Amino acid sequence: MAKLKESATVISQRILADGIYDLRLETKIAGDAVPGQFVGVYTDDKSSLLPRPISICGVDKEKNELRLVYRVVGKGTDLFSKLSEGDHVDVLGPLGNGYPMEEAAGKSVILMGGGIGVPPLLELAKRLSKLSDDKRPKDIKIVMGYRNDQTFLADEFRKYAELYIATDDGSLGTHGTVIDALNEQSIEGDVIYTCGPMPMLRGIKKYAAEHNMKAYLSLEERMACGVGACLGCVVATKEKDAHSHVNNARICTDGPVFDAEDVDI
Template identity: 35%
Template sequence: MKRKETLLIKSAHEIAYETTEMVLQNVYISENAKPGQFLHIEVAGHTLRRPISIATIDKENETVTVLFKQLGEGTKALATYQAGMEINALGPSGNGFPDRDTTDTTVLLIGGGIGIPPLYCLGKKLAKEGVQVVSVLGFQNKASVFYEEAFNELGKTFITTNDGSYGEKGFVTDVVEKVADFDCYYSCGPLPMLQAVTQKLKNEKGYISLEERMGCGVGACFACVIPTDDFGGYKKICSDGPVFDANEVSL
């Protein structure tokens, strides 16, 4: 259950081009967060909170780690926050990735850009459960790459860049076909990437996590709705998601 919490910033630094990693300490959130959930963070001087996915959960040290791109004025302001400062957040928010089917022995993680952090959180959990993890991660260029070594520790990892400056040139969908066998896939990233992934893997079992700007973050304002495959139906990304069955929503 999400609630308003104060979190202590333990560390904050840029780990790739315009990409900030922030370690936050809070007992309640570290104890209750699950892979796929997010924090709805308040930024001083900005009306709307910013939804930031959780990348790691460390119950022993009572911390969670978040990553975000410095895209708009809000996230640029958040990137100036330093260790020792406190922030306010609603969390852990949203519905995360479902518990895996016990018959799934190999999973495929497909991430793009800032959609990669929640997949790392999931991958760590699955690897601890003895699942074989294969990851395909897409970035714009070499300067934007992060967490490559961390994913390599989970299992076989492919890196793609749009311009070919690192890894394989192209998109994640160009590499997915190299993964011969998997029982389930999980994907998070920009909408065009998710559209391409779900189309390419339409006959496979999978789950997607949607990136979306939000208003209230609690399901009251209807600012982040997405149509479902049911005629006339809608889901709220902030409260019903951000994770959905790949065949549940219309992208």
């Protein structure tokens, strides 16, 4: 489906954990959205003009429902947290490329999320587990990192595969990072799909290279247009990409998901 901007209707909003909100919208954008893509959400503050990039946590095509789970980090997301049933909000999408699910066929895959990088992996877990036999991964393991015992979405991940948890404060699961959890639990696999803060993504890129694994990283950066025109959100790439010819891929359009080997982070 082509990208579009439209006024979406709020179906519901609830709080999942401190500062973490679960917003469900009715919008045509849900149509062909795939895991790993994101949308640009606009505030109703007329002096705040740029869309906020928010990852897609869930898609229900039949109901035209898009689920966004986000953390309140500033003025824009604070305004989103006040939306309730029946409100309208402008949304631009679906944006970006999404996770390459075809790389999972017959492989052992590990989904690794950290903090507000957890939500986009939920739709991926759902889609991977529903693939036909020839396309499905051999097995799926899920490793999620949280600040503390407020492990939002954890029960939903458990519907699709075994879930391992790491917490910064050690209140639950492995005390430490998602990589500490891989080591502690001896979790092995062929392909990693991940989203999370940059230090975690750097760690996973290094870990994957050392263990001869493929890793697909979802990156974020400050964005303006969201559609590949402004060149605001770029990441250094190993090879010159077809669009820029200067080793600078656009995260919003060429990504946000990149093969870890292709980006210099």
